[in-house]
Amino acid sequence: MSKSEPVAIGVSNLSHTFGDFPALNNVSLDVRPGELLALLGPSGSGKTTLLRAIAGLARPDSGVISFQGADAEGLSLRDRRVGFVFQQYALFRHMTVADNIGFGLRVRPRRRRPTRAAIASRVAELLALVQLDGLGSRFPDQLSGGQRQRVALARALAIEPQVLLLDEPFGALDAKVRKELRQWLRGLHKETGLTTIFVTHDQEEAMELADRVVIMREGRVEQVGTPAEIYDAPATPFVCDFLGHAFRFSVAVQGGSARVLGADVATKLADGPALAYVRSHDVAVAPVEANGVAARLLALRGSGASLALEFALPGLSAPVEVLCPRVNVAGEDFVVGADYVLTARAAHIFPAP
Amino acid sequence: MRIASSVTGESALVKYLLIGLALIWLAGFLLLPLIVVFVEALRQGVGAYLTALVHDDALAAMRLTLLVSAIAVPANLVFGLVASWSIAKFRFRGRNFLITIIDIPFSVSPVISGLVFVLLFGAQGVFGAFLVSQKIQIIFAVPGIVLATIFVTFPFVARQLIPLMQAQGIDEEEAALSLGASGFRTFCLVTLPNIKWALFYGVLLCNARAMGEFGAVSVVSGHIRGLTNTMPLHVEILYNEYNFVAAFATASLLALLALVTLGLKTLLERRGGRDVKI
Numbered sequence: 001m002s003k004s005e006p007v008a009i010g011v012s013n014l015s016h017t018f019g020d021f022p023a024l025n026n027v028s029l030d031v032r033p034g035e036l037l038a039l040l041g042p043s044g045s046g047k048t049t050l051l052r053a054i055a056g057l058a059r060p061d062s063g064v065i066s067f068q069g070a071d072a073e074g075l076s077l078r079d080r081r082v083g084f085v086f087q088q089y090a091l092f093r094h095m096t097v098a099d100n101i102g103f104g105l106r107v108r109p110r111r112r113r114p115t116r117a118a119i120a121s122r123v124a125e126l127l128a129l130v131q132l133d134g135l136g137s138r139f140p141d142q143l144s145g146g147q148r149q150r151v152a153l154a155r156a157l158a159i160e161p162q163v164l165l166l167d168e169p170f171g172a173l174d175a176k177v178r179k180e181l182r183q184w185l186r187g188l189h190k191e192t193g194l195t196t197i198f199v200t201h202d203q204e205e206a207m208e209l210a211d212r213v214v215i216m217r218e219g220r221v222e223q224v225g226t227p228a229e230i231y232d233a234p235a236t237p238f239v240c241d242f243l244g245h246a247f248r249f250s251v252a253v254q255g256g257s258a259r260v261l262g263a264d265v266a267t268k269l270a271d272g273p274a275l276a277y278v279r280s281h282d283v284a285v286a287p288v289e290a291n292g293v294a295a296r297l298l299a300l301r302g303s304g305a306s307l308a309l310e311f312a313l314p315g316l317s318a319p320v321e322v323l324c325p326r327v328n329v330a331g332e333d334f335v336v337g338a339d340y341v342l343t344a345r346a347a348h349i350f351p352a353p
Numbered sequence: 354m355r356i357a358s359s360v361t362g363e364s365a366l367v368k369y370l371l372i373g374l375a376l377i378w379l380a381g382f383l384l385l386p387l388i389v390v391f392v393e394a395l396r397q398g399v400g401a402y403l404t405a406l407v408h409d410d411a412l413a414a415m416r417l418t419l420l421v422s423a424i425a426v427p428a429n430l431v432f433g434l435v436a437s438w439s440i441a442k443f444r445f446r447g448r449n450f451l452i453t454i455i456d457i458p459f460s461v462s463p464v465i466s467g468l469v470f471v472l473l474f475g476a477q478g479v480f481g482a483f484l485v486s487q488k489i490q491i492i493f494a495v496p497g498i499v500l501a502t503i504f505v506t507f508p509f510v511a512r513q514l515i516p517l518m519q520a521q522g523i524d525e526e527e528a529a530l531s532l533g534a535s536g537f538r539t540f541c542l543v544t545l546p547n548i549k550w551a552l553f554y555g556v557l558l559c560n561a562r563a564m565g566e567f568g569a570v571s572v573v574s575g576h577i578r579g580l581t582n583t584m585p586l587h588v589e590i591l592y593n594e595y596n597f598v599a600a601f602a603t604a605s606l607l608a609l610l611a612l613v614t615l616g617l618k619t620l621l622e623r624r625g626g627r628d629v630k631i
Contacts, residue, residue: 057527077530084531090524094546104532107542159532 007069008033008195009054009163014063016049023049024060025219031163031197036189038210039199042242046219047199048087051165054197055082067162083156083194085166089148091140097151098123098136104159126154129188146177153185157192166198170205182209203243207231215239237277240348246277247320251349261344262292273352281323282346285309292343295320297336309334311342390608394601405599406606413579414587414603417495421570421583422563425502429559433510434552438544440511441518442526455511458504467501467572474500493575498583501569506562513555514548521547554621561614565607 009031016024024046031037039047052058054065056077065072072080092100099106102123105114114122127133130150140148149169156164169185170178186209189196200206206213207227215222215230215238223235234240237248251258253269260276261283267274286292295311298319302308309322322342334340395402405411439445440452458466472478474491484491491497525547529539545552567585574581576590584603591600 055531057531077527078533078535081533082531084528086524086528088524090528092525092528092543103529103534103542107529107532107534107538155528155532 005030006033007031008035008067009197010064010066010069011050011054012064012066014050014053014060014065016046016053016058016060022219024053024063027063027216027219027221029214029221029224031195032212033195034193035195035211036186036209037195037197038206038213039197039216040203040206040213040242041201041216041222043201044218045216047201047214047216048167049219050216051167051197051199054163055084055165056080057084081159081162083159083161083164085149085152085156085164085169087168087171089140089152091148091151091155093140095139096136097132097138097140097143098127100140100151101126101136101154101158103155122158126158129157130154131184144177145173146181149173149181153188157194162195164194164196166196168200169198170200170202178205185209207243215242217242234277234348237275237348237350240277240279240350245280245321245323246348247280247316247318249276249278249316250274250352251276253349258347258349260347260349261342263344263347265344265347265349267349269349269351274349275352276344276347276349278344278347280308280321281306282344283320283322284343284345285322285324286341286343288339288341290341290343292341294339295342296339297334300334300336307334311340313342387608387612390601390604393597394605396601397598401598402602402605405596405602408599410578410582411587411599411603414582414584415606417498417580417582418564418584420495421499421502422560424499425506425563426556426560428503429507429510430552430556432507433514433555433559436511437514437518440515441521442523452515455508458506458508463505463566463568464572466504467569470497470501470504470569470573492573493577494581497573498570498581501573502563502566505566505569506559509559509562510552510555513551513558517548517551550621550624554618557614557617557621561610564610 007030009029011027011029011031014024014027015022027046027050029050039050041047049058053060056072056075067075067080092103095103098120102119105119105122108114123136124133127136130153132147132150132154135143135147140151143151149172153166170181173181182205198209210227212224212226213230214224217238223230223239225233230239231243234243240246241248249260251260251274253267253271253274255271256268257264257266258269258274258276259265261278265276284292288294293313295313297309298312299310300307301310306323306325309324310319311322313320320342436451436455440448471492474480474484474497476485476492478492489496491500525543526539529543530536534542564583565585566583567589570583571586571589574583574586576582576586578587578590582590584607588600588603588607591597591603
């Protein structure tokens, strides 16, 4: 990222340990104004700790966080104007939905506090925005998970935050509601234009929703980029493996290319041993007469729109799973126990460790 | 064929036998003594009952009991809140130790609790010489009674709050702070409403024990009529003097306190059960 681009939130050299466990290890990140950024990683990768540090809920051991270029060190939780949506929503259970949403306005110092009527009309606006009109007098335990999530969002938006932070926003919801809310959140982001950061361990969610994705692992940033960038050009084997199931081969690079699963793949690596990662759906399966690597079909599973074929490859201890769209294989009869030929359509090559 | 009365398959006979036994047990050990207290108190009529209650020494004992619980209960309310807040919301060294020592008054005989204060503050005690030189009297005086009562009753509020606060976590407090509320407003608007029923409940139990405490108070009080006699001590003195009507009249007030406590407790559990989800 070039230096001239504006930065809404700057994170530089942030480190944080819990006891002996390094939750954040020298993390630096620039968040652009108005973007929807995903922090993606497996559990324990430090993504939630980073989000909480930005919000001011966690005090990092070292490093600097800045808002609009100004150091946030001295800013308390209250002064950061950060809208934080908690993983379990953390709605105030003894208050109605309307009181929950209006909370941030009611607790302002008297000088800046809106009138009762102004708060009520703002709450009504927000209820409409999150499509919960008419539910203002309900209590949180009378709402569904998806509705609670939207109340939490409206409550965070009420304080007119300069940035919206969401911790695993869809973690506690079932698959269908999750999908609907995802699209709705995308629309809301477009409407409000608010700089938004959300944490997720679901790569599909991150890729579908975010403008840019930050992949984290063991307290470090592995790669930052648009979903297409990180998918097409993973910077590390970890990123490659994390975004879509991949299997690994030891290969030899010679003259700018390596032979991976019956195909020649170009690489900038120097000659020598290397590791090639092939994603499950980047493998072509053909009858045994074709060119490629022979493999025996061990098992066959149908899952929705695609078929999962499990092959035993000579020289690999674990079976290899290949995904093909169901339409491509219709009419073909795969026979478990028969031999086929596999060819890599694409591969990512990394230096051998 | 008869269908068994429940899935576990006891016959109706076993069921009624068990229920009957439980009821007889309760009646014999709990209800009967309660009835006896009131019957004995009213044995010589309402006039004698009321005369016994308005006797100077009886009134002094009531005043002292009210005074002691008026100090001990608020003190333990504050202590209980602080202790359970720290235990439930912070992680620190010695946290488990704190949880353990809160329970000491439950596990130690009240007589020992009283004795500890005598050993600390009595004329021959650790601070005895200093207290005598400053002309401060703690043992065989009201301060000693208050201290012993605070000691004996201090787990009640904390014990009610700790599990509830631990279950609730700190998410709501964090949310309130991130929405711009001050620490004090967060406490008043978020923390307190979430624990109010458990808090009432703890205070209620704490008060019942504070007013009824005998052992610890007996050791430090010195039994000076009209000065350091609380109601339970007053009952004992009257009883030892064979003044049964007066003894049971005072005892009936304590029994009444127990009944009111029980009633309020039931009410609170009903309210609390609805409002507070643990």
